[in-house]
Amino acid sequence: MARITLDTHQRIGTVDRAIFGGFIEHLGRCIYGGIFEEGSPLSDGRGFRRDVLEALRPLRMPVLRWPGGNFVSGYHWLDGVGPAERRPRRAELAWHAEESNRFGTDEFIEYCRALGTEPFIVVNMGSGTIDEAQAWVEYCNGTGNTHWANLRRNHGHEEPYGVKYWGLGNEMYGKWQIGHLAAEDYVKKARQFAAVMKWTDPNIQLISCGQQGWNEWDRTVLEGLADLVDYHSIHIYTGSHQYYTNVFHPHQADRALRICEAMIERVRYEKRIDHPIHIAYDEWNVWYRERSPQARRSGLADALAVATFLNIFIRHCRSVRMANLAQMVNVIAPIMTSPQGVFLQPIYHPIRLYAEHTREIALDARVECETHTLDPEEEDVSERPFRVADLGPFALLDAVATCDVEGREISLAVVNRDPDRAISTTIRVLDGTIGSTVLAYEVNGKDPEATNSFEHPKAVDVREPRAEGHGDQVDYAFPAHSVTVLRLPMG
16 A cells, blocks of 8 residues: 655645746647648637637646757748748748748737747857847837837737747757857857846846756756846757657656756856746656657557646745746647647646646655566667666556645645556645545546557546545545556545
C-alpha cells in the first residue's frame, strides 16, 4: 500500500498561473491552418478558427509567447502590420517555408484579447536591429505623439497594447539560429537592446535567452544581464520511444531548475541584485518523433510525461514563474486541426485539468511508494541526448498538492507511471478532516500507446470515477498509466 501525506501548513510557495502559458510560432500549420485560417467556414471574420479558440479557452492560458522560436531570428515585424493585402511575402529561412505575413502583431494582440491572455513578444536579435526592437515596443506600448505609436493608431488601434513581457532573442546560442552568437557577444548585444527597450517603456519585463539552465552560456548570460532582466529562460524538450525513459525524462527539467536556481542565487548575491530573477521555462514539451511519419501525434505516455513536467513546475513554484507549452496547435500540440474540424491529443487533458484545478498554494506532498530504476545501458536517448538514469530510482507515483489560501480545499494531482498495475494508496491529511465528497478526474486509455485521431477522438479521455473521504484519509487506487486529479474538501 502506497502512502501520500499532506499538510496544509507545509507550504512550498505560491503558484504563478503563468506556468500554464502557451507558445505559437510560424512553424508548420501552427498559425496558418491552425489558429488562423482566412476564408474557412470554421473561422470568424478576423480569420480566427472558432473551434480552435473554443478548444484553447479551457486551458486558461495566462500568457502566450510569439512569434518564435527560431522563426523570430529572421522576422521583421514591420512586414506584418498595415493592410494585409500590401504585406510582403517573404522566404522564411528558419523552417524553409514562405511567410505571407497575414498574421502579424495586430492579429496576435487581437488573438490574445480573444483568449483573455497576456501577450509575450520575442524580439529579433538575429537579423534584427536595436532600432527595430525599440520601434516594436513603441508601436505596441507608446502613448505619446510619436511616429511608431501613431502608426499603430493609423492601423486602427488607438489604445496602446501594453505588452508586458519581452524576450531578448531566441536560442541565440544555437548554430541553427540566424545570427547565433557566443555568450559574451550575446550579452553585449542584449544589453544594448534591453537599454533602449526599457527607455521606451520602463514598465516592461525582459526575459534573457537561456540555454538548458546548467550551461556555461547560462552562467555568462546571468552574470552579464542580471541587473536588466526579470526572467531567465530555459528550453528543454524531452521524450523517448522507450516507455520508462519517456515518462521519467521530464526529471531532467528538475535537475536544470535546481542548477539554474543556484546560478541565479549566486549572481544576485555577488552582484547585489535587489530585484528577483525568475525562471521562464518558455519552451517545453515531449518531442522525439520528428523522424517518424506520426511526428505530430502524441500518445498516453506523453500525457504522463507532460503531467510530470507540470508537477515539477509546481514544486519549483518559487523560481518558475512562467512556462510556455510549445506549440499550441498542430505541431507537437494538444490540438490538431483539419479543414473540417479539430481533435484533442492526449496531452491536452492533463494540461486542462491542471489549469482548471491547481490552487494558489503549493504544498509539500510526501509520497511513499514503489520505485523503478532505469538501467543506464538500456536508457533510450536516441532522440533527446539527456540521460536521467542517475536521478533515479524514480517513484512510480509522482504527486503534487495545492490548496487555496485558507486551506479549505486541497487539489492532489497524481501520475501513476507503472504501465501495468494500479497502485492502491492511502491519502492522509494531517490536522484535517476530509469531506465525504471527493471529486476525481482521470486521464487514461487502454494502454500507454493509446492515441487520439479524427476517427477515434476519445481513445484517451477524461472520466470521473467515484471517491469518498473518511475522517482524515482517502483510500484510492490510481490506475495503471494514468493521470488523476482529486479535489479534497477540508472539514
